[in-house]
Amino acid sequence: MRGAGVRGVGARSVRRGAGAVAVALLLVGVMAGCSDRPTTHHKPGTSHEEASGSTGRLLDREDESGHRYRQVDAADAPSVELAVRPDSVDGWNVRLSVHAFRFTPDSVGGGALPGRGHAHLYLDDRKIARVYGEWYHLPASAVPKGAHTLTARLYADDHTVWAVDGKPVESTAELSQAGRGSGHGHDDGGSDAPDEGSADRTVTITVDGKSVEPPPGRIELKKGQRIRLSVTSDRADTLHVHGYDKEADLPAGRAGTLTLTLDRTGLFEVETHGSGLLLMQLVVR
């Protein structure tokens, strides 16, 4: 048959590409009269340098959930500063200012790489949230009366605790709940509380220009559950759930909702079509 090894080739490249560019070489030949070696052929591309840096040393020490500490040198270590500001309507707005660190929601579960991962928030010693961005809204309903300590601690993608000199990389702030009633503030999008109607979960997202609040993260649900997406955009747009190919109109300044049954497993992105923003990722297991 035709493919039976008749096309033996010499050293060949596995290079490919859109290649339209190469047509231009015809022009070099025909119009420029082959007078010069063209610079139009594809180049070797970006560097493909393999990583060899250290991602620290695993210690035997563990956090309260059994995640081991990953020790790095102080010079290379990430850091975090926590600031808490009362919200005008409900609870507090919590800010995690990080240095030498970026939040990597999409690669969580992968190997640890320097300077990336996520944060855990603890109220006193109780974990209340995993955080993938700089801002987090802490509702008053989540905080009992009295004085409390809020702690933000940095974790790697593999859920090990970033540590320096045997101590976790973390920052704390004090807050006090002075009997303020639990407000009706925005759903933080990460809440596990059951929501109204037939949805197992409601996620509320606000889009302002290019900013998405809460910052794009990943939500895991089980196959068969129902999710309601409530999105308020500052401009008219279209909400789109990839994979399910569901869409909903978003009128400017008013919440548009989309409820769907998660009948397919996989990773699905929720985006706005007009502004092309990634709002969140749904992991359906």
Add this chain to the structure above:
Amino acid sequence: MPWTRRLLAVLAALCATLLIAPVAQAHEERPVTFPDGSGSVPTYRDGPPDLLVCKKDRADFERRISGFPAELRKENLDLFEKCQESGFRHLQEAVDAVDEPGMNIAILPGLYEEEPSQPKPTGACTKLKAKDSALGYQILSFAQQKQCPHNQNLVAILGKKDLQIEGTGASRLDVVIDAKYGKLNAIRADESDGIYFRNFTAQRTTFNSLYVLAGDGFVIDDVLTRWNDEYGFLTFASDHGLYKNCESYGNGDSGIYPGSASDINNERGYDVPRYSIEITGCRSHHNMVGYSGTAGDSVYVHDNEFDHNMGGASMDSAFPGHPGLPQNHARFERNDIHDNNADYYKYIADGTCAKAPVDRGYEDGVVCPQISMPPGTGIITAGGNWNLYENNWVYGHDRAAFFLSAVPAFIRGESAWSKQADTSHHNRYAGNKLGVDKQGEARPNATDVWWDGQGEGNCWQGSAGASTPRALPECGSSRGDVSGGADRLAGEPTKLAALLVCADYDARAARLPAGCDWYGATGIERIEVQVALGIAAVLTLVGGVLWWRRLRTHRWATVACAAGLVGLALDVAGATKGLQAGYLPAVALLLTGAWWVGAGVVLRGERPWFGWVTVALGVLTLLDAFDKAVVMLPWIPLGPAWIRGLLGVVWVIWAVVVAASRAGEAPAVAEADEEQPPPTVAEAEVPV
């Protein structure tokens, strides 16, 4: 051989000798041949696994499976118990334990970093005798890969037959094989016929995550790959392949690359007995291109989604050394190809891609495009034959739904004269839903078709909207039926000029050609507009002087010159991105042609030779307008624009001479005519 073909071939051969030697080679691989095609697509085996792979941390394992359905959770717990007794801690160890064909490896939920494979080579593995590739890595033989499997690969599967590797999680994200940018390949299956991959994720390499090389029979089933310098999936020089329900994103070249799929249908027409690779149910997004197919021969691609890349899919014959060139017989059906408008060249421009791969931020959405390509395009074909693009949804593109151009053979290293014009022919685009999404909502493409005009037997559906050229050969109801077809040896000169400028891209040197809209040039910055403006300026100047010196006393000639001026202005407008795919370029040619015809008729009196040449230039320009807007002229080997351009150069010089000469100093050939007052003669002959 017609004289044009002969001329082209000579030029091509000359160029080939100059160009081929210094071609930059990237990602070279050892010499390979296609499999003999005697294999078959493997089927999934659901029996108990022969070999188990898991980690030791029970608490971590239980956390990972806590959300599984009860039955699956129990199965995994049972497997975990067995694995603690007799399993392996790393996938490579299990692969090394495979000692006969047909074994099953089960990988339990967990993160697999393959620590024993990570260290850099030592001892003899640092001294292998092999040629270096352009990127610095060695081009190893199969024997050398066996000797040093982890010089380049995190997991190396070398010469194992009918092996099945399956994750046992609830989703492909439950088993993650992470190269952390420390190796070229996360998993390499080399000469391993009949391999079946299922239900896991492989990620973060400096080349590609899942590499099948020279295999006869493979399945990639429910696998995710992401964040690679080049490809998510690369299957090369392989046959009897099936990709299904896969996903890939965050790759500097393509998510899915069935490169050099077995060339089993070369020299056949549209009817073929089988395809070498089938790809279905996959999604490839946020890459440079979703799918690429340099020498992607006989690949059947159906019911996939390619979205939010710079380009949805591409086929080409533009790079040397790929078995099976020129590319042929890809068949795309019912794919959902949309919104491929990403702008990743910004990461080249701002220096992000100059960092080491580990620091670029692929996980945050950075993609470093490895080559030049036209972003905002659905399907690109740069040198390919007998491809079928039928019944796909293609919508929401900022540039074009379909892009088709030729690539002469010397570009791929073949200098035979007869091959220089062997692409792009017989590509059929029919029955596609253009500018409409699957729900039927309007999501227009800026242009439905961009074609350089070269090739024989290419056709598009009659419903295609804005296109350049505006007149396209139309597909009939059955494959092979074409009306209004042409057979040109080369594309339109202005399009080739633009491609030439756009091609001067260098990812490593962060060079983004300033005149090319692929990299963000707009308006006057675009080379097409600059060329049109330059030509218009020269013609306005020369034509203006000619009119002042020779034609201004003549009413009809003045009208013709005014039409020409409008035509030139419209030509500049028609070169802008927004107007190039409409009728405006043809209207501009119509008016410009009218100027030359009118002026030429008048000038015949004073300067017969120059007058007739001017008329000829005008007629060619009118033909060019007809060719672009109404129907392509058959039987001519080059478009009217080529001849018009060459004649135009002669005309400009001649016009300067004519305009500069004083009345009464005309050449001898015109003396007889000069005895009569030119305006009188001319006026009488002007057609109304």
